Amino acid sequence: MKDFRVLIVDDEVDFLETIVKRLKRRKVDTTGIDSGIKALELLEKEPFDVVILDVRMPGMDGIETLKEMKKKRPLMEVIMLTGHASVESGVQGMHYGAFDYVMKPADIDELLGKIHEAYERKALHENRIREKLTI
Amino acid sequence: MKAILLNESSSSSFNPYFHAATLLAAALAVCLVFFGDFLFAAAALVVAFVSFLTTRHLTRLVAKANEQKSDLDEQLIQSQKLAAIGELSSGIAHEINNPLAIMGQETEWIKHLLKADNLQAPGATEELRDSLREIVDQVDRCKEITHKLLDFARKKEPLIQAADVNKLIEDMARLVEKEAAQKNIQILREYQKNLPRVPTDPPLLRQVVLNILNNAAYAIGKGGAITIATRLSGGDAVELAFSDTGCGIPKEQRDRIFDPFFTTKPPGEGTGLGLSISHSIIVKLGGRITVASEVGKGTTFTIQLPVGLT
Numbered sequence: 001m002k003d004f005r006v007l008i009v010d011d012e013v014d015f016l017e018t019i020v021k022r023l024k025r026r027k028v029d030t031t032g033i034d035s036g037i038k039a040l041e042l043l044e045k046e047p048f049d050v051v052i053l054d055v056r057m058p059g060m061d062g063i064e065t066l067k068e069m070k071k072k073r074p075l076m077e078v079i080m081l082t083g084h085a086s087v088e089s090g091v092q093g094m095h096y097g098a099f100d101y102v103m104k105p106a107d108i109d110e111l112l113g114k115i116h117e118a119y120e121r122k123a124l125h126e127n128r129i130r131e132k133l134t135i
Numbered sequence: 136m137k138a139i140l141l142n143e144s145s146s147s148s149f150n151p152y153f154h155a156a157t158l159l160a161a162a163l164a165v166c167l168v169f170f171g172d173f174l175f176a177a178a179a180l181v182v183a184f185v186s187f188l189t190t191r192h193l194t195r196l197v198a199k200a201n202e203q204k205s206d207l208d209e210q211l212i213q214s215q216k217l218a219a220i221g222e223l224s225s226g227i228a229h230e231i232n233n234p235l236a237i238m239g240q241e242t243e244w245i246k247h248l249l250k251a252d253n254l255q256a257p258g259a260t261e262e263l264r265d266s267l268r269e270i271v272d273q274v275d276r277c278k279e280i281t282h283k284l285l286d287f288a289r290k291k292e293p294l295i296q297a298a299d300v301n302k303l304i305e306d307m308a309r310l311v312e313k314e315a316a317q318k319n320i321q322i323l324r325e326y327q328k329n330l331p332r333v334p335t336d337p338p339l340l341r342q343v344v345l346n347i348l349n350n351a352a353y354a355i356g357k358g359g360a361i362t363i364a365t366r367l368s369g370g371d372a373v374e375l376a377f378s379d380t381g382c383g384i385p386k387e388q389r390d391r392i393f394d395p396f397f398t399t400k401p402p403g404e405g406t407g408l409g410l411s412i413s414h415s416i417i418v419k420l421g422g423r424i425t426v427a428s429e430v431g432k433g434t435t436f437t438i439q440l441p442v443g444l445t
Binding site for chain 2: 082084086095097098100102117120121128
């Protein structure tokens with residue numbers, strides 16, 4: 001599989017640093033950032049393939065960030081990360097185009113599996129658009 | 136088969152199937168001429184001619200009846216379509232009218248507050264702010280409705296990936312479980328192990344599963360159980376069944392639960408689009424979704440997904 005870039009968005013800095021470190025150790029090109037607004041600013045400058053996004057964040061929450069992200073980069077896949085398991089936010093997240101939900105504390109191998117699936121989907125999506133444009 | 140034969144008879148003027156009697160009589164006439172029996176030959180010819188006319192007449196009648204029937208079918212489909220559109224529009228009208236009414240009231244109030252002497256009154260700015268906030272909220276509500284509606288209408292083509300449905304469902308079950316436990320709702324699993332991977336659109340299927348689990352918890356309210364079962368069905372499909380011990384769906388509502396905007400939740404709590412979106416997703420995924428329910432006992436939603444790529 002081609003190299004891809006992952007962005008982790010979570011206001012809990014300890015959790016953020018740990019997960020970035022663990023993914024990097026598994027040779028995944030990972031960047032961490034601690035707020036939704038900063039993440040959106042970063043997306044203006046750099047492309048990412050998969051985003052791991054915390055649902056509950058102060059300021060701009062996960063669902064709002066997801067909506068803005070999907071507007072900006074509709075092909076980028078977003079995996080929601082949740083600690084408190086709210087069904088309402090789950091329903092909303094899936095409705096606004098999230099790829100999946102992962103419960104905290106996330107098992108790193110499970111998360112990695114989901115990242116790969118999400119990236120596969122993005123690649124499929126891009127291929128389909130490419131095919132449509134060439135026909 | 137019948138229809139095919141009838142169609143052929145109406146398109147070609149002569150069909151040997153329908154004119155068997157005529158042909159027989161004609162053949163008999165030829166034989167009788169051969170044997171020199173002209174009187175009977177003439178009679179056989181008359182019979183052949185009458186039989187030909189009758190058959191032709193009957194064939195035409197059948198073709199005409201068939202045409203009328205398909206006209207009627209067409210009309211029926213059309214009237215069902217119109218009824219669906221009617222229901223859809225009244226649903227939209229209802230959903231949008233409430234926020235519009237509130238916005239109307241708030242604007243009137245703002246106009247009143249903006250009159251010079253009212254503006255001086257204590258708390259006027261706060262009231263203005265309140266009214267504006269309310270308007271913003273209602274605009275958001277309208278936006279959400281149109282967004283969902285567009286989502287419903289837009290042909291989102293599924294992206295097919297192989298999925299382990301047991302795992303996919305389990306992830307969603309865990310998301311629902313904590314909140315369900317607070318309402319004393321248990322989630323029971325009856326997953327069949329080693330199911331084949333299903334070619335499907337995972338996030339779309341997750342959306343459906345979450346929606347059904349959410350509805351099940353709502354139907355139960357407090358205290359009860361949701362049973363999730365998966366199994367291989369007929370060798371070429373995987374079946375997912377979600378049973379709840381909730382209030383059940385009365386018979387007269389059961390036919391309408393997949394209709395857009397049909398909801399039994401109080402206004403503001405549900406748009407009535409969840410199940411219709413779920414239905415259209417499952418159809419797009421090449422599957423089927425059905426419901427069985429008994430009032431007071433509970434409801435089971437069953438989804439069948441094809442295992443082979445379609």
